[in-house]
Amino acid sequence: MQSVEWERSREELEAVLAGTLPGAKEIDPAECSAGRFLLAYSDGRQIPAGAVAAIPLDWALASGFQRMVWKELAKVPFGETITYGELAARCGRGEAARAVGAALARNPWPVIVPCHRVVGAGGRMVGFGKGIAAKRTLLAFEKRCLDEAAGCIKKRQNG
DNA sequence: AGAATGACGGACC
């Protein structure tokens, strides 16, 4: 799989696709692993971090460092966040927070490789290719899903 | 090969 794209409307998306993937054919999302992943995600299901491994992402164009950052990021669970610096540390490059930002800016598969879960030091909201607002929306969505799930459990415990 | 460029982080004002 090459990339994840999204736009505000079908028209805009098709315009973008016409430039990046001319002649692309449409298929049923349920027919491919990435499609099923995104369907489940938008459904609010908490997808286990390991599920990303089942998607045939095309790492060919990634540098060694980018591959490391993206793979490490894929381990961050639904609804949780991590700092650029912490992610750098997990890649064995504690001082490379800034370089991590550069790598994330080139993430070909947003949402699947959850770059929206990477926040600035102290939880500060910074950067995102599609805009901070989109990043907030995704994080809020995940948090809401977690809260609802927690509510269900509590309800069950109470009776 | 060297300089410029960021989705950083921390210090300081």
Place this chain on the structure above:
DNA sequence: AGGTCCGCCATTC
């Protein structure tokens, strides 16, 4: 809180 400066580091030109 908000703005500047500077050290960091992988990439890019």
